[in-house]
Amino acid sequence: MTDQSTKLPRYQQWRAGNAAQAAQPLPLPYYEPCVLLLVLLLLSALVVGCSSVPRVSDRSEVAHKLLVRTGQTISVDNETGQFQFPPGTSLTDGLTEEEAIAIALWNNAALAELLVDLGIARADLIQAGLLPNPEGAYFFHVAGKPFKYVFDLPIEALWLRPVRLKAAGRDAQRISDRLVQNGLDLIRDVRQAYADVLLAREGLRIAEETVRLRQHVAELAEKRLRAGDASPQEVAPAKIDALRAEQDAIRSQFEIPIMEERLRNLLGIGEIRDRLILDSSIPTPPKQLDVTLLTIQAVSNRPDVQAAEEAVHAAQERLQFARLGWVRLLGIADATSGSLTGHELGPAFRFTLPVFNWNQGGIARAEAEVERAARQQQTLRNQIILEVQRAHAQYLQARSELEVLKTKVRPEVETAIRQAQKAYEEGDTSYLLVLETTRQLLDSSLREAQLYADLRRTWAELERSVGYHLDAGSVRNSTTLVITPGTLTSTDKRGQP
Numbered sequence: 001m002t003d004q005s006t007k008l009p010r011y012q013q014w015r016a017g018n019a020a021q022a023a024q025p026l027p028l029p030y031y032e033p034c035v036l037l038l039v040l041l042l043l044s045a046l047v048v049g050c051s052s053v054p055r056v057s058d059r060s061e062v063a064h065k066l067l068v069r070t071g072q073t074i075s076v077d078n079e080t081g082q083f084q085f086p087p088g089t090s091l092t093d094g095l096t097e098e099e100a101i102a103i104a105l106w107n108n109a110a111l112a113e114l115l116v117d118l119g120i121a122r123a124d125l126i127q128a129g130l131l132p133n134p135e136g137a138y139f140f141h142v143a144g145k146p147f148k149y150v151f152d153l154p155i156e157a158l159w160l161r162p163v164r165l166k167a168a169g170r171d172a173q174r175i176s177d178r179l180v181q182n183g184l185d186l187i188r189d190v191r192q193a194y195a196d197v198l199l200a201r202e203g204l205r206i207a208e209e210t211v212r213l214r215q216h217v218a219e220l221a222e223k224r225l226r227a228g229d230a231s232p233q234e235v236a237p238a239k240i241d242a243l244r245a246e247q248d249a250i251r252s253q254f255e256i257p258i259m260e261e262r263l264r265n266l267l268g269i270g271e272i273r274d275r276l277i278l279d280s281s282i283p284t285p286p287k288q289l290d291v292t293l294l295t296i297q298a299v300s301n302r303p304d305v306q307a308a309e310e311a312v313h314a315a316q317e318r319l320q321f322a323r324l325g326w327v328r329l330l331g332i333a334d335a336t337s338g339s340l341t342g343h344e345l346g347p348a349f350r351f352t353l354p355v356f357n358w359n360q361g362g363i364a365r366a367e368a369e370v371e372r373a374a375r376q377q378q379t380l381r382n383q384i385i386l387e388v389q390r391a392h393a394q395y396l397q398a399r400s401e402l403e404v405l406k407t408k409v410r411p412e413v414e415t416a417i418r419q420a421q422k423a424y425e426e427g428d429t430s431y432l433l434v435l436e437t438t439r440q441l442l443d444s445s446l447r448e449a450q451l452y453a454d455l456r457r458t459w460a461e462l463e464r465s466v467g468y469h470l471d472a473g474s475v476r477n478s479t480t481l482v483i484t485p486g487t488l489t490s491t492d493k494r495g496q497p
Helices: 010-016 019-023 033-049 059-070 097-107 109-115 117-128 157-227 232-267 291-301 303-324 360-425 431-466
Strands: 135-139 148-154 282-284 329-336 344-351 473-475 481-484 487-490
Touching: 059 157, 097 109, 097 157, 097 232, 109 117, 109 157, 117 157, 157 232, 157 303, 157 431, 282 431, 291 303, 291 360, 291 431, 303 360, 360 431
Parallel strands: none
Antiparallel strands: 135 148, 148 329, 282 473, 329 344, 481 487
16 A cells, blocks of 8 residues: 555645654755845845944034134033033123123023034934834744745845935034034124123213213203293203203113123023123224135135035935935745745845836925025025125224224314313303213213224124134223213223123
């Protein structure tokens, strides 16, 4: 009788208990070359997936870039949000402009919030470098159907990963450059707020002097009225001027805390209510400023220019991804019924046929984003030229006007005061003329204080427009005078009330 087992398929013989045959390893010819190829692809995917992610900028790199450009830096390790004084700074012994900038860079809440974008950029870069995990499926054995299992891996992720990494790396660098520009903007804002506080304090002193002067004029007018030398119509303008001067002084009193609060907010010291002792020294620029050279440097080296360039490169990388990312190539290892073990492992591929859709809309959008980034870069270039040229012109305007005021207007007013005082002492004129002449000097002093503030503001704007700190010394602003009739006294050189 013929053995019926010899008529069964080999996998059924193996299942029936052909232990001797099952104990032997399968011959090498049963491993198809495509299986080995699939194993190599899986190993390659593992190697690429474990490769290191490119380095992304952190707080220390932003701090270094700011230090090179401005001589100031941010705190590298202050990630808790607690207030910290930078080394060498304090509120007790006076606050210079440079110290105010250092405190702001370390403690400004808005800048600290923007610095969190570095962590987001790093996370995006890590995510861009990850490969999708292989997936598996298992089909249970049922009557009339053998069990089956399958593994698959998106092979297209291997060549798309470098593209994603480049795009994410460009975006991360763009964020780093943008944060440096945010630091420059904060420095500009602190300098201008510092100037506003000094101007408000100087304006209050001059306003108080004006009130005293106007009240003195009104008192003289009242005496003339009682003596019968003036009519009520002639006295009324003097009273109105005195009341208006008092009104201006009240406004100036409230301008000081308003300006101080803005400065405190920028410095992050809103909860510290110590009195701000400021220094009224002003920067003196070099004799000559080559605005053409400054414009060229700004257009090529300003941080937001570099950020715009990175944005263009990132858009180009995303365009390349749009052209390739629609392709799907799935590597499959399938184990199902076979003639040896009943579940032989075999390779397979599943791929996209570009019949209807090859991401035409995505490619068109990516191309438009590249064009938009390039046009934004050109718009920024034009804006930088405008900012540098305008800030330079405004600085020259303030400096030229101040020079005329100090060399021509003030000497003329002081001469008129001395002549009026001499004429009054000799009895040739009334004291009212002396007071009116003194008022002109007070007006000149107020305008001078405004021009010094304009110098600070425009210089801060020029440095921000150029993108780095311009070398400048400092000069003490001791020329503003507070006038009382018959005397000339200098103001407090530290700009304190």
